Amino acid sequence: MSGPCRGAGARKPVAGLLLCRFDPAGAQTCCAPARRSLLKDPDRRGLSKNTGSYIMPDQNASPAPASDRIATIARLNDALRQNLTLPGHNRVVMTIGVQELIGDVSLFRNFHAQAELLRTIRDYDDFGPDVDPHGERDFGRFEFRGAALYWKIDYYDRTLDFGSPDPADSQVTTRVLTILLTSEY
Secondary structure, rough: OOOOOOOOOOOOOOOOOOOEOOOOOOEEOOOEEEEEEEEOOOOOOOOOOOOOEEEOOOOOOOOOOOHHEEEEEEEEHHHHHHOOOOOOOOOOEHHHHHHHHHOOOOOHHHHHHHHHHHHHHHHOOOOOOOOOOOOOOOEEEEEEEOOEEEEEEEEEOOOOEOOOOOOOOOOEEEEEEEEEHHHHO
């Protein structure tokens, strides 16, 4: 299953979502302690080796095969899931229904529930043709505390105004992982 954010005219995330994100410098922007990004080797495609400035890619270069492109998207999606508490320029959001399922995270038991939920998504590996027909590892469904939930990853441009021009390119894509109840889909 693929998200709605495939083309240039895709919509912004739904209003009313809890937004947890960090800027690349590691400054806290909301609901969790500030930490530095674990990204050790940033993607430097397009940088000149001599000057470090951006250069135009070769317009005549042939595009990567579809299987390489899908593998790159899957790798980037897995990287987001493995770093849910440190998403860098990506975002992790949950709907009101999921917030109500977890409860007030200022209470330890509910903070523990949120950590358990994020761990469940991080460790998710039930990808099959019915859940992940395109092989991008951008969707999952699971049970949590007796409720059926989905997580899904959509691809936006860096301003979150439109769909990403190339989900396989982390320089132009912001991934948004949304956690929602199946009834909210």
